[in-house]
Amino acid sequence: MHCVSNHLTLSARQRIVVYREIARLRASGEEQHRLAQLMDGYAYRGQETCATDGLCARGCPVEINTGELIKTLRHDQATARANHMAGWIGGHMSRVTAGARLSLSLVQGFQRILGNRLMGAMAGALRAVSGGRIPLWNPYMPGGAPRLSAARFNQTSGRKVVYFPSCITRSMGRAAGDGESMAVTEKTASLLLKAGYEIIYPEAMDELCCGMAFASKGFTAEGNRKAMELQQALLKASEHGNLPILCDMSPCLYRMKETLDKKLKLYEPIEFTLSFLAPYLTFKRLAETIAIHPVCSAKKMGLETRMVQLASLCAEKVVVPENNCCGFAGDRGFTHPELNRHGLRRLKEQLPADCSGGYSTSRTCEIGLSLHSGLHYKSILYLVDRCTEPKAD
Numbered sequence: 001m002h003c004v005s006n007h008l009t010l011s012a013r014q015r016i017v018v019y020r021e022i023a024r025l026r027a028s029g030e031e032q033h034r035l036a037q038l039m040d041g042y043a044y045r046g047q048e049t050c051a052t053d054g055l056c057a058r059g060c061p062v063e064i065n066t067g068e069l070i071k072t073l074r075h076d077q078a079t080a081r082a083n084h085m086a087g088w089i090g091g092h093m094s095r096v097t098a099g100a101r102l103s104l105s106l107v108q109g110f111q112r113i114l115g116n117r118l119m120g121a122m123a124g125a126l127r128a129v130s131g132g133r134i135p136l137w138n139p140y141m142p143g144g145a146p147r148l149s150a151a152r153f154n155q156t157s158g159r160k161v162v163y164f165p166s167c168i169t170r171s172m173g174r175a176a177g178d179g180e181s182m183a184v185t186e187k188t189a190s191l192l193l194k195a196g197y198e199i200i201y202p203e204a205m206d207e208l209c210c211g212m213a214f215a216s217k218g219f220t221a222e223g224n225r226k227a228m229e230l231q232q233a234l235l236k237a238s239e240h241g242n243l244p245i246l247c248d249m250s251p252c253l254y255r256m257k258e259t260l261d262k263k264l265k266l267y268e269p270i271e272f273t274l275s276f277l278a279p280y281l282t283f284k285r286l287a288e289t290i291a292i293h294p295v296c297s298a299k300k301m302g303l304e305t306r307m308v309q310l311a312s313l314c315a316e317k318v319v320v321p322e323n324n325c326c327g328f329a330g331d332r333g334f335t336h337p338e339l340n341r342h343g344l345r346r347l348k349e350q351l352p353a354d355c356s357g358g359y360s361t362s363r364t365c366e367i368g369l370s371l372h373s374g375l376h377y378k379s380i381l382y383l384v385d386r387c388t389e390p391k392a393d
């Protein structure tokens with residue numbers, strides 16, 4: 001029940017059973033033909049279609065996280081060349097995110113010119129010709145995010161926050177036709193200012209990332225190096241853990257909580273809004289039905305109820321469709337779209353006809369949620385901004 005790839009390829013338990021059989025055959029030297037067959041099938045069924053979200057641990061009586069096993073296998077199989085490439089990317093994040101912004105903007109430019117149907121047909125054909133190597137485009141793909149200026153905004157309230165925009169939100173902007181005028185990073189900043197916060201961005205922000213993109217693909221060393229680099233920057237920006245730190249993506253924040261110095265006071269959008277913004281904002285509930293999707297990392301941090309609580313401050317009716325993991329898994333929604341489709345196969349039927357929009361806390365998950373619901377899913381901070389005013393002093 002907790003595994004997104006169950007009934008598509010393998011469940012978490014089946015992954016372990018097949019892995020054990022592979023290990024046994026390897027050790028014994030028996031049935032080498034069968035071993036080759038199992039290993040061949042395991043590459044796709046065992047490894048590529050695991051979202052490494054770790055929700056299997058929640059359903060397991062002894063909390064076995066099969067996603068960790070898959071990350072270890074990816075690590076063991078990463079070639080020296082791939083590790084070198086990961087190191088180069090990690091060392092040039094500013095150039096990489098700038099390149100991503102430019103590419104996404106170009107693609108969205110083509111979408112505007114060609115329209116969704118023609119663009120979809122061309123992108124599908126390109127993917128087919130490339131043998132699945134070109135990621136699958138969909139109409140909810142974001143354009144490039146605007147480049148953030150690291151200016152501090154002084155306020156008279158004395159309230160300060162360190163805002164760390166993830167490398168995903170620094171790269172991915174709005175989707176075409178989403179009805180918004182700001183990207184997540186801009187929306188977050190404007191909401192913080194509305195609540196009277198002075199924003200402090202970490203130094204050399206363009207180079208920073210939590211390292212999850214590397215670690216989840218098995219590039220453990222580069223993932224750890226990026227985490228330590230971020231830790232240094234956040235310790236400095238937060239005055240050694242005195243100031244709260246907001247990251248705009250739950251998955252990144254979850255990894256930061258796992259890997260960074262416990263002195264740091266780390267928050268994702270749900271908890272931060274309830275604890276730090278709500279006291280300074282007046283909420284006016286919208287007469288709308290909205291849907292929310294607590295992403296896996298929010299679930300693992302125990303934030304499902306808090307998310308409902310926050311959404312209920314914002315809208316009269318809140319629905320939480322039953323989905324496990326959405327299966328987008330960072331970039332897997334582009335490279336293995338069948339996992340995302342499978343994970344969200346029951347989403348649309350659970351959404352009421354009058355549902356006006358969906359909200360979440362992960363920019364990448366929102367792409368797949370939009371695609372499989374037909375509604376634009378956005379950060380919950382957009383919803384909070386829509387229904388709040390600064391509280392009069």
Ligand code: SF4
Nearest residue numbers: 003050051054056067
């Ligand atoms: S990490 Fe996710 S996809 Fe992988 S085995 Fe566990 S539940 Fe299944």
Ligand code: SF4
Nearest residue numbers: 053296326327329365
């Ligand atoms: S893609 Fe979204 S829902 Fe799936 S594992 Fe990642 S955070 Fe969770």
